[in-house]
Amino acid sequence: MLKYIVKRILGLIPVLLCVSVVVFIITRVIPGDPAAVMLGPQATNEAVEALRQKLGLEDPLLVQYGRFLLQLIKGDLGISIAYHQPVINLILNAFPNTVLLAFAALLIATIVAVPVGIISAVKQYSFFDYFSMTLALVGVSMPVYWLGLMLVLVFSIKLQLFPAIGMGSLENGLGDIISHLVLPSIALSTIPMANFARITRSSMLEVIRQDYIRTARAKGLQEWIVIGKHALKNSMVPLLTVMGMQISMMLSGAVLTETIFAWPGMGRLIVDAIEKRDFMMVQGGVMFLAFIFVMVNLIVDILYVWVNPRINYDNKGGK
Amino acid sequence: MEHKKNKVLKRLKKNKLAMVGMVIVIINVILAIFAPLITPYDPNEMHLEASLLPPGSQGHPLGTDEFGRDLLTRILYGSRVSLIVGVVSIGIGGTIGTLLGLIAGFYGGKIDSFIMRVMDGLFAFPYVLLAIALMTALGAGLHNIIIAVSIINVPGFARIVRGETLVVKEQDYVEAARALGAKNKRLLFWHILPNCMAPLIVYATMGIAGAILSEAALSFLGLGIKPPDPSWGSILKAGQEFLGVAPHISTFSGLAILFTVLGFNLFGDGLRDALDPRLKQ
Numbered sequence: 005m006l007k008y009i010v011k012r013i014l015g016l017i018p019v020l021l022c023v024s025v026v027v028f029i030i031t032r033v034i035p036g037d038p039a040a041v042m043l044g045p046q047a048t049n050e051a052v053e054a055l056r057q058k059l060g061l062e063d064p065l066l067v068q069y070g071r072f073l074l075q076l077i078k079g080d081l082g083i084s085i086a087y088h089q090p091v092i093n094l095i096l097n098a099f100p101n102t103v104l105l106a107f108a109a110l111l112i113a114t115i116v117a118v119p120v121g122i123i124s125a126v127k128q129y130s131f132f133d134y135f136s137m138t139l140a141l142v143g144v145s146m147p148v149y150w151l152g153l154m155l156v157l158v159f160s161i162k163l164q165l166f167p168a169i170g171m172g173s174l175e176n177g178l179g180d181i182i183s184h185l186v187l188p189s190i191a192l193s194t195i196p197m198a199n200f201a202r203i204t205r206s207s208m209l210e211v212i213r214q215d216y217i218r219t220a221r222a223k224g225l226q227e228w229i230v231i232g233k234h235a236l237k238n239s240m241v242p243l244l245t246v247m248g249m250q251i252s253m254m255l256s257g258a259v260l261t262e263t264i265f266a267w268p269g270m271g272r273l274i275v276d277a278i279e280k281r282d283f284m285m286v287q288g289g290v291m292f293l294a295f296i297f298v299m300v301n302l303i304v305d306i307l308y309v310w311v312n313p314r315i316n317y318d319n320k321g322g323k
Numbered sequence: 324m325e326h327k328k329n330k331v332l333k334r335l336k337k338n339k340l341a342m343v344g345m346v347i348v349i350i351n352v353i354l355a356i357f358a359p360l361i362t363p364y365d366p367n368e369m370h371l372e373a374s375l376l377p378p379g380s381q382g383h384p385l386g387t388d389e390f391g392r393d394l395l396t397r398i399l400y401g402s403r404v405s406l407i408v409g410v411v412s413i414g415i416g417g418t419i420g421t422l423l424g425l426i427a428g429f430y431g432g433k434i435d436s437f438i439m440r441v442m443d444g445l446f447a448f449p450y451v452l453l454a455i456a457l458m459t460a461l462g463a464g465l466h467n468i469i470i471a472v473s474i475i476n477v478p479g480f481a482r483i484v485r486g487e488t489l490v491v492k493e494q495d496y497v498e499a500a501r502a503l504g505a506k507n508k509r510l511l512f513w514h515i516l517p518n519c520m521a522p523l524i525v526y527a528t529m530g531i532a533g534a535i536l537s538e539a540a541l542s543f544l545g546l547g548i549k550p551p552d553p554s555w556g557s558i559l560k561a562g563q564e565f566l567g568v569a570p571h572i573s574t575f576s577g578l579a580i581l582f583t584v585l586g587f588n589l590f591g592d593g594l595r596d597a598l599d600p601r602l603k604q
Contacts, residue, residue, distance in 0.1 A: 015440070022444025026453075033460040138340070141592065145585040147536055149543050150577030153563055157574075161567050255449040260540055264563075274452065275544065278459045290448070290456055298447045 009306055016298060023294045024076060028069050031287040038085055041281045072287070081288030086280040091288035094273060099292070101171060102269035105261065106254040108189035110247070113197035118243070121204025126231060128209060136201060143198030148257050152191040152264040159187060169266035188265040192257050196250040203246045207239040214238075248304030255293055334597035341593020347586025355406050358399040366400040367551045368392060375569040386571045388561060390551075394572060397553040398579050404465065404554045405583060408538040409531040412472035417527050419473070420480025425511050425519075427481065428488025439485065442478040450475045454537055458546040468547050472534045483526050487519035494518075521598040528591035532584040539580050555580045 039055040040047065056062050060071060075082065081091035120140075124133040160168035166187050172180035211217065212235050220230045259271030266272065270293060277285035335341055354361065370391030378386040378394075385394040427438040445453070454471050461467035491497065492515055500514050541547035542556025550557055555576045562572030 015443075018440040019443040019447055022441055023447045026444060026448070027456075030456045030460045141340075141588055142581070142585060145532065145581055145588050147539055147559075147577060147580045147584070149540060150559060150573065150580060153559070153566060153573050154577065157566050157570050253449070255452070257451075259449065259451045259455070260543070263544065271452075275455065278455060286456065286459075290452055293449060293452060294447045297449055298443075301447075 005309065008309055012302055012305060016302060019298060020295065023298070024073060024291065025069070027287055027291050027294070028072055030290075031283045032065065032068070038281060038283050041085060076291065081291070082284040084277070084282055084285045084288075086277065086282040086285065091285055094285065095270065095289060095292050098268060098270045098273045101267060102255070102258050102262070102271065105185065105188055105192060105258055105267055105269055106251065108185050109192035109254060109257075110196065110251065112189055112193040113200055113250075114247070116193075117197045117200035118204050121201045122208055122231065122236065124201070124205040125208035125212065133205075137205065140198040140201045143194045144202075146194050146198075148191055148194065149260045149264055151194055152188065152261055155187045155191055156264070171268055184265075184267075188261050188267050191264070192254060192261045195257065196247075196254065199246060199250060200243060203243055204239065207242040208235060211235045211239040245304060245307060248300060248307060251300050255297060331597045335593055338593040338596060340589050341597070344586045344589025344591075344593060347582055348590055351402055351583050351586065352406065354399055355402040358396075358403065362393065362396040362399055364393040364396040366392065366397045366553045375565060377569070378571045378575075385575050386569070388558070388572050389565060389569070394558075394575060397558055398555065398576055401553040401555045401558060401576070402579065402583070404542075404548055404552075405535045405538060405580070407465070408468055408472055409534040409587075412469045412534045413476060413527050413530045415469070416473035416476030417480050417523070417530065420477040421484045421516070421519075421523065423477070424481040424484025424486075425488055425516060428485040429492055429507070429511055429515065435485070438481065442481045445474070446478040446482075450537070451540055454541055455544065455546060458541055463546055463549045465548060468538055468541060471541070472537050475537065476530055476534065479530070480523070480526065483522055484519050487522060488515055491515045491518045525591055525595040525598065528587055528594055532587035532591070535580065535584055535587070 037052065037056070039052045039059060039061060043051055043055060060068060063071075079092065081095070083089065084091050084094055087094060120136050124136050127133055156168045159165045167184050168187070170184055172184035174181060212231070217230060217235055220234050221227075225234075255270075258267075258269060259275065261267065262269045262271035263275050270289060274286060274289040274293075276282075277289060370387070373380075373383070373387050373391040374389050376383050376387040376391075378384065380386055383393050383395070385398065388394055388397065423438050423442070427435040427442075448456075453475050457471035457474060458467060461470060492510075497510060497514050500510055505514070538547055538554065539556035539559065542554040543560045545557075545560065548554035548557050550561070558576035559573050559580075562569065562574075562576060566573060
C-alpha cells in the first residue's frame, strides 16, 4: 500500500510537468499581444516593444518555459496583466468562493440522492424506483447552464425569491450569502445528485443480497435497522469514491455555473481573464485548478486502493 | 458470434428506455438532415418587425428571436452542428484514444507509462476548462470545436481501451494466436480490439452526449459557433439577455439539448445493460 502511494505521488511529477507544458503552449498561442493588451490601445509601438522585453516575451519559448517552471516551483504565478496584482492573490481570493459553491452543491446532492438511492434499491422495480432513476438520467443529461437560466427565470424573475447574480456580502449578514448561494448550488448539484442516486442504488442492491443481510433479517431485526445500520455502511464505499471524482468534475461545472450567476470564483476569474487576454491569469488559474484536480484524483485513487485491497494496479508490460 | 449478437439485440429491444432513447436519436438525425424540407425559413433571415414573437404565433410555432428569426428553424439547423460535433469529434478522439490505449495496454512498460502520463496530464484539466483554453487558442468555428472536443475525449478512450487490453491480452485465445505465429499488429487489431468493442461502443454513445454538451457549453460562452449561425448553445446565450421578456428562446433551445443528450444517454445505458447483463441492477 505504502509502495503504491509513493509510486502514485512520484507519478504526479511527470503529470504536473505535462500539465505545465500544455498550459504554457495554450497560453502562448492565444491570439493577441499581452504587452499591447496591458498598455491599452493608446500605447506606442516602442512602449509595447519595451514591455515585451521586460516581460521576457522576446526570449525563445524554451527559455520562457524554463522561467515559468522555476517560478511555479517557487509558487510565483506572475502578475495579472488586467488586474495588476499577483495572480496567486487573485486565486486565493476567488478559490474559497468556488470551494463554498462546490461544498454547498455537494451537500445538496448528498442529502437528496442518498435517501432516494436507498429507497429505490429497497423498493426495486417499484414506481418510485423507475421514476427516480429516470429522473436521475434526466439530471445527468441536463446542461447545467440551461438549468441555471431556468432557475433564474422561475425563482428570480417570476417569483423574486432569490437573487439572480453575485455572491452578496457578509456585511449584510450570513443570510445574504446563503440567499445568493441557493440557485447556483442547486444548478451545480444536479449532475452529482443524479450520479450519487444511481451509485447508491446499485451498491445498495449489491449489499442487500449478501448473506450477512439475510442473517440480520433472519435474526428478526427490523427492516430499517437492517438497511440503516448493516447495509448502508457497506454500500457507502463506492459512493465515497464517486464523491471524490465528482468534486473534481464540479470544478468543470463551476466554470459554467459561476459565469451564469456571476459568482466570483475561479471559473469566472479564468473566463474573464480569457476575454481580457490576461494570459498570466489564465496560465496561473488553469495551472492551479489542474493541480487541485490532480491532488483530488490522487486522494481518490489512494482511498480506492485502501478500500479495495484486492485491486492490483501493477502493469508489468506485454509479452 | 452471430448468436451472441442476436442475444444482445434481443435484450436491447426489450429495454423500453433504451428504445425511447433510440427513437429520440433517430428523430433528431431525421430532423437535422431534412431541416430545409421541414421549415420554409432560412435560419439567418431577419424580420425585425416580427421580433420576440411568443410561441404559437402565426407561422412560428416556437416563436421568434430578437431579430425576428424563426426559432424552430434555428433549433432544427442547430441540431446539425450538435450532431456533427458529437459524432465527428467522438470518431476522431475515439480513434486516437483507442490506438493509444491499445498500444499502452499491449506493450506495457515504459511505453505504457509515457502514454498514460500524457493522458493523465490531459485528464488533469477540468474538461470544460481545457476546452475553453483550446478554443481560445484555436479561435471560434466548427472545425476548431471539433478539434477541441476531440482532444478532450482522447484520454477517456485511452484509459478504457488500455484497461480492456490488459485483461484481453492475457486470454487463452490471444496466447493461442501468438503461439500460432501471429504478429503484434494482427494480435492487436484482430484479436484484442474486437474484444474491447463492447465497453468502447457504450463509452462512445455516452461520449456523443458529452460532446454535444461540450459544444453547447463552448457556444454558450461565446467560444464556439459564432452568430449568426445557429447552434443550441449560442441560441441559449442570446436568449439569456431576453429571459424576462422572451423566455421561450432559452427554454426551447435548452430543451433541445436536454432531449438529445438524454436520448444518447438512455440508448447508451440500454446498450451497456444489453452487452453486459450482469451490470443491470
